[in-house]
Amino acid sequence: MGKVTSLDVAERAGVSRSAVSRVFTPGASVSKTTATKVRKAAAALGYRPNMLARAMNTGRSRIIGLVVAYLENQFYPEAIERLSKALQAKGYHVLVFMASNDSDATQSVIDELLDYQVDGIIAASVGLSNDLTKRCDGLGIPMVLFNRHQYDDRLSSVTSDNVAGGRKLADFLVAGGHRRIGHIAGWEGASTQIDREAGFIAGLKAAGHSLFARGLGNFDFETAKQAARDMFGGPERPDAVFVANDHMAFAVMDVLRFELGLRVPLDVSVVGYDDVTLSKWPSYDLTTVRQPANRMVAATVDVLMARLDKDDRTPKRVAIDGPLMIRGSARKPQGTAP
Template sequence: MTETNTPVTALDVARLAGVSQSAVSRVFTPGASASKRTISKVQAAAEQLGYRPNPLARAMITGRTRIIGLLVAYLENQFYPMALERLSRVLQAEGYHILVFMAENHTEQVSEVVKQLIDYRVDGIITASVGLSNDITSRLSALGIPVVMFNRGQDDDALSEVTSDNIAGGRRAAEFLIAAEHERIAHIMGWQGSSTGRDRATGFRLAMEEAGRRPHALVDGMYDRQTAAAAARDLCRAGAGKRPDAIFVGNDHMAFAVMDELRFGLNLSIPGDVSVIGYDDVPIAAWPSYALTTIRQPVNRMVAATVEALLGHLSGDRTPRKIRIDSPLMIRGSARLPKGEGR
């Protein structure tokens, strides 16, 4: 490596490697083609000179920053750190850099964060459980910045979205509890301002109606631990013949709070007194302390579909994609089994 205060340029690398400056540019531009011999010569020269390509300068030439903005509402739910890590790894393998922004689910803050992402000249945006206003989506469309919504849908035909099949998942949870002959089945719902919360509740209600049953209770848990725990406490303070004997909870994050409240706040047994089913299948769900029966969100398939949709948009295919991926029921120890069914 040379010792100099003068910045090393692509032209310096080209001269040392004996190639053209455009060849150096191709070597350091993801997706561009160059021969193995050229790549080897350019990388050796760059290492010797201490050259690092300037991504901003490259962006001015190519019009692409190779940066993807990941916009997420919150990380308390263990599903999102897991999903974001996998999204980041897959995108980085495709040659993209990741910029993560947090934004609560209200219009003003989301709009402000999106403006910041635009200022960073991101090539595309993935939102995780974040809703977008129509004016923001219109502005992004006008700028040619594609958006894919991950684990959230929106009533906008122009937006691509990837979710598990939440209606089918909610239905599957209810059907399992009905088959296990529970009499009083409650649902502590996910936030009803979100498509995921509404769709899971819809599936639950449909299965109950088809079985000629009515939910024992429907409570919005807001995807919040404290709210869900309070809901479980209020529902289960009644006597044995009045409290629910089963609770379907809108995600695992809330389900853990519900289980803790039932066990340690109300001294009830799971599933002896109350069966509990969650939704997501985060790693903690399999821990013996919880052994949570839950609907699994197929995160790897969801991530792959999200990245595929975004890359398709970036390559020029702007056809919106509405992808629903089937979610299996993971049977563990927190819910009573239907007769004749083993674990």
């Protein structure tokens, strides 16, 4: 047999060729009866629509490029799965590319995405150069930053409310009676780190405290372990530490307990940020601020769809508040429920 076409399917199903096209076009209006006949005929003939040809005809590939900086942090695999499912439900395919926080490497990745004629781009914790932003804007390709923002009026972004989250952790530790409070920071070029630390410092200052010690973990497991050794290896150590994300907090807790012989939370309280699945495990039982991934994903998709549909081209900056999840890794203030 030669290549099966939509005309072959239409003739077998007894419908028009445009009806076949609508059946295989996500979101198109078609009756259930027609859709059933067309799909049955297509299955019998072994027909599959040519998505590349359709993209050339319509100017829409129905592909969303998803750029991710790293997957070591457990928050991202979970968030990417949710993003992929949400976009697929809207009739879009997802093309995932790995990048880094190096602007040249990120530009190379975006160049590849543009070669695929993507309809839109979601950049998850990836910094973008001004030139790259200008280029995508000029091509009419909407972009949404996920879990990162930049001070650029052309870019939409969706994050948790990192400033408020940092403030909640400071209030919690101060209320728990801690006085020597440290912070192990993530990558200092990330808005998430900048905002979380700003909120944390503001909370300490409001309570009449200042930061006792500061280390740099760069959102990296091994780097965070060394930061913990440096911060807690001497006699003048903090009695509490806010680690900028859960991924690093697990590294810090391992060093405190298994290398330095400190008891968590009796000797030192540890709090994190993200509330990944591992945080709930009894081996860590980590007090942390939850990033509301479901709401962040929904908001990201809504913002991107509005841009794609040309309903609203005004960039949006969305910051969603997340709750403090109190568990056993930190001393609790008096009166806190067990």
